[in-house]
Amino acid sequence: MDVDTGTDDAVAIMAAALSPDIELLGITTVNGNCPVEICTENTLRVVDHIGVNVPVYQGCSLPLSATLTPGRKPNIPSIEPSKIHGHYLDLPAASSAKQDVTAAEWLIRTYLESDGDISLVPVGPLTNVAMAIRQAPKILDKIPEIVIMGGGHHVANCTSSAEFNIWVDPEAARVVMNCGRPIRLVTLDATHEALFTMETCDALKEIGTPAAVCAAAFAEVRIAAYDKAQPMGSVGSAPIHDALAVCAIIKPEVVSTVYAHVDVETTGELTDGRTVVDIDRSGDRGRRPANVHVALHADEGLFVEMMLDILSNEM
Numbered sequence: 617m618d619v620d621t622g623t624d625d626a627v628a629i630m631a632a633a634l635s636p637d638i639e640l641l642g643i644t645t646v647n648g649n650c651p652v653e654i655c656t657e658n659t660l661r662v663v664d665h666i667g668v669n670v671p672v673y674q675g676c677s678l679p680l681s682a683t684l685t686p687g688r689k690p691n692i693p694s695i696e697p698s699k700i701h702g703h704y705l706d707l708p709a710a711s712s713a714k715q716d717v718t719a720a721e722w723l724i725r726t727y728l729e730s731d732g733d734i735s736l737v738p739v740g741p742l743t744n745v746a747m748a749i750r751q752a753p754k755i756l757d758k759i760p761e762i763v764i765m766g767g768g769h770h771v772a773n774c775t776s777s778a779e780f781n782i783w784v785d786p787e788a789a790r791v792v793m794n795c796g797r798p799i800r801l802v803t804l805d806a807t808h809e810a811l812f813t814m815e816t817c818d819a820l821k822e823i824g825t826p827a828a829v830c831a832a833a834f835a836e837v838r839i840a841a842y843d844k845a846q847p848m849g850s851v852g853s854a855p856i857h858d859a860l861a862v863c864a865i866i867k868p869e870v871v872s873t874v875y876a877h878v879d880v881e882t883t884g885e886l887t888d889g890r891t892v893v894d895i896d897r898s899g900d901r902g903r904r905p906a907n908v909h910v911a912l913h914a915d916e917g918l919f920v921e922m923m924l925d926i927l928s929n930e931m
């Protein structure tokens with residue numbers, strides 16, 4: 617997993633670490649919801665909290681190039697803590713430490729040495745993944761699938777056009793989207809159909825495991841923030857975006873996808889960072905072949921059921 621932990625990344629990490637269907641080999645961190653050092657500390661806090669032994673590798677502290685054009689992006693997108701994530705997660709300070717090698721180095725080494733059977737699950741800006749691909753394109757032969765949380769077709773959350781993970785580093789997203797490997801893109805359209813409610817939080821607290829109680833606490837923070845700033849259809853609910861991508865690895869039917877051409881806008885004044893999804897293929901000019909399985913819908917009941925089940929596990 618590649619993460620920018622973050623409240624929903626935290627829940628996603630716990631799900632991946634505790635699911636019997638996933639062997640979580642390592643976690644790389646990237647600048648996004650928080651500066652990368654804080655994302656790393658938060659990631660270590662989460663793995664310590666559930667007692668899982670997964671190596672954590674720190675990655676890029678800035679997007680590839682998006683901050684170089686004056687006025688285009690702030691240097692650290694989340695220098696002000698957001699209401700949805702805050703900066704440091706409300707967990708004890710980490711006692712474990714990050715690894716010495718960088719995220720891109722570890723991704724390259726791990727993929728080159730692999731049998732080509734390791735899924736890559738980025739749920740933050742795609743800077744580390746693009747770095748690794750640019751540095752060692754041969755890793756592409758060894759990546760069976762990339763399952764990304766990012767982008768949106770009818771839904772945006774950062775500008776009127778763009779989703780946060782893609783908006784932070786559009787050039788990196790463009791490298792990844794055009795890498796030629798199978799990609800599933802779990803968009804905001806899908807994650808906004810897979811909400812946790814206050815009832816979900818109550819059920820998690822009832823389960824009572826460290827992961828479930830922690831997920832409930834983070835979900836409650838998210839619900840309060842979403843109710844205020846980005847209300848969903850019903851009051852008292854919020855998406856847990858990144859966890860849906862993890863569930864899609866375990867049970868692909870938790871999302872429904874269309875196969876379409878996807879690219880990323882990197883120059884638009886109003887549309888910087890938009891995932892441009894060629895869904896309506898009725899015209900015939902300038903059409904490019906499909907490259908991404910785009911998740912536009914989700915099965916909320918199945919998602920919540922899976923999460924309650926997985927988070928009831930302990931190490």
Ligand code: BDR
Nearest residue numbers: 622624625739780781857
């Ligand atoms: C994505 O942006 C981040 O804030 C979340 O962690 C998620 O990965 C949703 O747009």
Ligand code: CA
Nearest residue numbers: 620625739740
């Ligand atoms: Ca994230």
